[in-house]
Amino acid sequence: MFFEFLYQLRGQGIPASLHEYLNLMDALSKNVIQPDVNEFYVLSRAIFVKSENQLDAFDRVFDAWFKEKMKLPPINLLNAFNPEWLKKNLLHGLSPEEKKAIEEFGDFDALMDRLKELLKEQNEEHNKGNKWIGTGGTSPFGSGGYNPKGHRLGNKSAGNRTAVKVWENRTFKNLSGNTEINTRNIKVALKYLRHFSREGLPTELNLDKTIDKTSQNAGMLDIVMQPSKKNKVKVLMLMDVGGSMDDHIAVCEQLFSAAKYEFKHLEFFYFHNCIYEHVWPDNRLRWTKRIPTIELMHKFGKDYKFIIVGDAAMSPYELYFKGGGIDQNNEIPGIHWMQMLSKHFKHFIWLNPIPETNWNFFETVDILRKFTNYRMFPTTINGLIAGMKCLKNPKKSYKKDIWGDF
Amino acid sequence: MQFKGTEKYIATSALQIAVNAAIHLEKPLLVKGEPGTGKTLLAHELAKALDKKIITWHIKSTTTAQQGLYEYDAVARLRDSQLGDRDVTDIEQYIKRGKLWEAFQQDESVILLIDEIDKADIEFPNDLLLELDKMEFYVYELQKTIKATKRPIVIITSNNEKELPDAFLRRCLFHYISFPDSKTMKDIVDVHFPDIEEQLVGEALRVFYSMREINGMKKKPSTSELIDWIRLLIWEKKDYDALKELDVKFQNPPYLESLLKNEQDVELLQDFQKYYGKR
Numbered sequence: 001m002f003f004e005f006l007y008q009l010r011g012q013g014i015p016a017s018l019h020e021y022l023n024l025m026d027a028l029s030k031n032v033i034q035p036d037v038n039e040f041y042v043l044s045r046a047i048f049v050k051s052e053n054q055l056d057a058f059d060r061v062f063d064a065w066f067k068e069k070m071k072l073p074p075i076n077l078l079n080a081f082n083p084e085w086l087k088k089n090l091l092h093g094l095s096p097e098e099k100k101a102i103e104e105f106g107d108f109d110a111l112m113d114r115l116k117e118l119l120k121e122q123n124e125e126h127n128k129g130n131k132w133i134g135t136g137g138t139s140p141f142g143s144g145g146y147n148p149k150g151h152r153l154g155n156k157s158a159g160n161r162t163a164v165k166v167w168e169n170r171t172f173k174n175l176s177g178n179t180e181i182n183t184r185n186i187k188v189a190l191k192y193l194r195h196f197s198r199e200g201l202p203t204e205l206n207l208d209k210t211i212d213k214t215s216q217n218a219g220m221l222d223i224v225m226q227p228s229k230k231n232k233v234k235v236l237m238l239m240d241v242g243g244s245m246d247d248h249i250a251v252c253e254q255l256f257s258a259a260k261y262e263f264k265h266l267e268f269f270y271f272h273n274c275i276y277e278h279v280w281p282d283n284r285l286r287w288t289k290r291i292p293t294i295e296l297m298h299k300f301g302k303d304y305k306f307i308i309v310g311d312a313a314m315s316p317y318e319l320y321f322k323g324g325g326i327d328q329n330n331e332i333p334g335i336h337w338m339q340m341l342s343k344h345f346k347h348f349i350w351l352n353p354i355p356e357t358n359w360n361f362f363e364t365v366d367i368l369r370k371f372t373n374y375r376m377f378p379t380t381i382n383g384l385i386a387g388m389k390c391l392k393n394p395k396k397s398y399k400k401d402i403w404g405d406f
Numbered sequence: 407m408q409f410k411g412t413e414k415y416i417a418t419s420a421l422q423i424a425v426n427a428a429i430h431l432e433k434p435l436l437v438k439g440e441p442g443t444g445k446t447l448l449a450h451e452l453a454k455a456l457d458k459k460i461i462t463w464h465i466k467s468t469t470t471a472q473q474g475l476y477e478y479d480a481v482a483r484l485r486d487s488q489l490g491d492r493d494v495t496d497i498e499q500y501i502k503r504g505k506l507w508e509a510f511q512q513d514e515s516v517i518l519l520i521d522e523i524d525k526a527d528i529e530f531p532n533d534l535l536l537e538l539d540k541m542e543f544y545v546y547e548l549q550k551t552i553k554a555t556k557r558p559i560v561i562i563t564s565n566n567e568k569e570l571p572d573a574f575l576r577r578c579l580f581h582y583i584s585f586p587d588s589k590t591m592k593d594i595v596d597v598h599f600p601d602i603e604e605q606l607v608g609e610a611l612r613v614f615y616s617m618r619e620i621n622g623m624k625k626k627p628s629t630s631e632l633i634d635w636i637r638l639l640i641w642e643k644k645d646y647d648a649l650k651e652l653d654v655k656f657q658n659p660p661y662l663e664s665l666l667k668n669e670q671d672v673e674l675l676q677d678f679q680k681y682y683g684k685r
Contacts, residue, residue: 019576023431030430032423039423046424050575052438052566052582184569187528205481221488223481261568 005065009048012057016048023047037066186258189381192388193263193305195233204228234265236300236345240310241270241283243326248353251379252309255351267300273314274334275341276325293337297344305391306345311354312369312376313362338371346394349387350376356383374398415444415451416586416593424581425452431579434520434538434560439583441565442628448583449519449561460517461558463505465526471533474504474520478547497547506537507552515556524564531574539577586629588615598633599640609649610636616654617665620678627665635664655682 002021009016024047033039041062049058202225209224216222237259239252259266269279269291278290317324319334342348350368352359356378359365369376374397377387390396409425411417417425425448428435437445453460463474483500486492492499503511509518523531537543541554562578564570586594588611595607614635618626627635638661639648652659656679659665666672 015572015576017576023433027427027431032427032430039419042420042423043427045420046427046435046579046581050436050572050578050580051569055582184528184571187568207480210484221484223484 005044005061008061008065009058012061014048014054014057014061015050020047185381186254186384187262189384190258190262190388192385193233193235193391194231195392196229197232198227198229199232200227200230202226231264233263234267234300234304235259235263235307236267236269236296236304237307237309238269238271238275238279240273240308242272244273244311244313245353248311248379251353255309255379267304269296271310273310273326274318274324275308275337276328276330276332276334277337278328293341297340300345302344302346304345304347306341306348307351307387307391308349309351309353309379311362312350312352312365313354314364316363316367319364319367335371338368342372347391348372348375349391351379351383351387352376353379356380409452409455412451412455414597415447416590416597417448417451418586418590421448421581421583424579428561428579429559432557434562434578436562436564436570436575436578436580437583438564438566438580440585440628441625442630443583443585444629445563445583446519446521449517449521449563452559452561453517456517456559458515458517458559459512460519461505461509461512462519462521464521465523465530467525467527469526469530471530471537472504474506474534475537475543475552476504476507476545477502501545501547506543509558510541510552510554512558513555516558518558518560520560520562522565523562524566524568524570528568529571531570535573535577585618591629591632594629595632595636599636602636602640603646605646606639606644606649607636609646609652610639613649613652613654613659614665617659617675620654620675622674623666623671625667625671631665631667635661638664655679 002024006016006021024044027033027043027047033043044062045055045058049055204226206224206226209226210222213222213224214220237256239256245252256268260268269281270283270286271279275293277293279293279296280286280290282289314326315324318326319338322331322333323329324333350372352365354362354365359369359376365376375387375390377383377390377398386398390398409417409422409429411422424435427433437448439445449462450460452458478497479500479502483494483497487494505518509516538560541557542551544551591611592607595602595611599607610632614627614632642660644660648660654675658675658679662672662675666675
């Protein structure tokens with residue numbers, strides 16, 4: 001019966017598997033919880049959900065599944081009716097007042113007879129009445145009712161702690177969101193650019209050299225230390241903002257946050273559509289705090305890996321004409337700035353958030369792709385990995401025919 | 407073995423079930439939540455409640471999985487071989503045991519707290535998969551396998567600075583400690599300050615929740631800040647009157663510095679008050 005639940009969870013993107021399912025079975029067989037739907041909800045949540053942004057999806061699936069289960073034809077209570085069992089288990093937990101209430105009705109056997117009678121007559125789910133067995137009524141049988149002589153069947157308690165409410169509330173709604181915050185695979189892709197070198201204080205033992213030196217020293221120990229390996233890669237990133245790039249904000253944010261985490265030496269600037277005389281480090285201060293592009297080349301040495309993130313979709317005149325800049329009157333055409341930059345930074349790639357299959361629709365994308373010597377990559381994980389490899393090795397390029405996959 | 411919370415620690419029923427499931431299924435329990443909601447404290451209180459020893463492994467950005475298992479001090483052995491101090495054929499004395507090893511060799515099952523696992527390198531959790539699954543690892547230098555005599559109860563906390571790999575998550579039970587509602591919060595305050603005036607708690611909680619409602623806080627004040635703040639209020643003998651009329655829209659609560667921990671948030675509060683002051 002839980003298999004269906006498992007597949008519904010998978011359908012909503014919760015990576016539940018047989019492994020979790022068996023865990024749930026294991027937990028149920030070990031009586032970790034009371035037979036209570038509320039506790040079952042919490043237990044299955046702990047087992048199936050692996051991250052707080054899955055909580056909302058889980059609540060929705062549980063709600064739907066639970067409601068579906070409630071619609072199942074009721075078990076034939078009459079067949080399962082066992083007054084002896086009821087007597088043993090019911091009388092056990094009753095207060096003196098409640099026992100007195102039973103006596104008011106007659107005696108226990110009279111109560112049971114009435115229950116049996118009702119079970120015979122009733123053949124559907126029934127809530128809020130004064131005769132049938134159901135919830136919230138005044139008949140002596142059912143749950144959450146008002147009859148002082150009533151007995152609860154099934155539900156644990158009435159009121160605002162009922163189980164259904166917990167997941168119907170969807171407390172974790174705002175944690176879910178549609179933005180997938182998974183930057184982990186981007187980080188893993190960026191790892192390909194790691195460039196380890198040893199600089200700084202010698203803190204690690206160099207085993208090979210120690211053995212060499214010790215042998216040369218006729219067996220007397222001579223320890224050689226070396227600095228530990230550190231990621232020394234330096235990255236300069238220019239990101240296109242505004243206009244057509246607005247569609248790609250989410251992927252750029254992810255890329256940026258992953259890059260900030262992965263690269264200790266990351267310099268970051270913005271431009272709009274095409275690079276001209278200035279770039280700026282903060283969008284809010286675009287017109288007051290600008291850095292001349294010339295300065296970029298003076299400040300950041302050739303060893304910086306240079307990444308441009310942009311859709312490269314513009315009008316050709318923005319690239320080729322003097323004064324072609326969309327919001328500035330540039331004296332030098334954009335293509336010249338591109339040439340200067342690519343001459344200075346030997347390690348240079350372009351990341352393009354437009355899907356690869358659409359590159360042919362934009363003239364400038366094609367121009368710039370050729371201009372970068374086919375070192376333009378889509379912002380997919382594979383594209384990133386290929387890009388990082390190209391950054392490491394300036395001889396590589398990405399000439400794969402973009403229609404090749406079709 | 408059932409965990410029900412302790413005198414000093416209010417555990418919601420969901421948390422209790424998650425903890426008990428972790429104990430019975432012998433799986434690590436991954437606990438996430440806002441900073442200051444008592445993730446680390448859970449392990450310590452669990453140890454108290456079950457009367458078990460706790461072994462804590464604090465993770466830093468430089469921590470490697472190997473350090474949790476053992477470290478082999480080759481240099482010391484080499485030095486000793488020169489000086490002839492100790493018997494260098496006995497490798498075991500040059501092996502420094504890590505926290506996992508320590509937890510594995512206890513006669514009774516212990517609580518192992520792996521605190522702030524997200525601080526370490528992105529591959530760190532992957533390096534611990536087998537160790538946490540099978541509760542054993544292999545020591546190359548000694549050529550033997552260390553296996554837990556009694557499986558420790560593992561509690562792992564994370565502040566969500568990095569995402570954890572799926573293979574790792576698959577092996578854990580997960581619980582997200584959501585921020586307590588005001589009723590639970592009152593219970594929490596009560597266990598910390600049994601003698602506190604009812605009215606003072608009510609007003610303090612009102613001010614506290616109205617602070618949390620301000621949008622855009624970098625670090626919203628949480629349970630631990632609230633406890634510190636109330637401690638200060640009691641210490642300074644502030645009573646209910648001092649908070650009665652207080653509205654964070656217009657004035658700062660006393661000891662603001664114990665509630666807000668960074669200057670951007672203090673600035674934000676000032677802007678917020680300016681906005682309401684003008685109206």
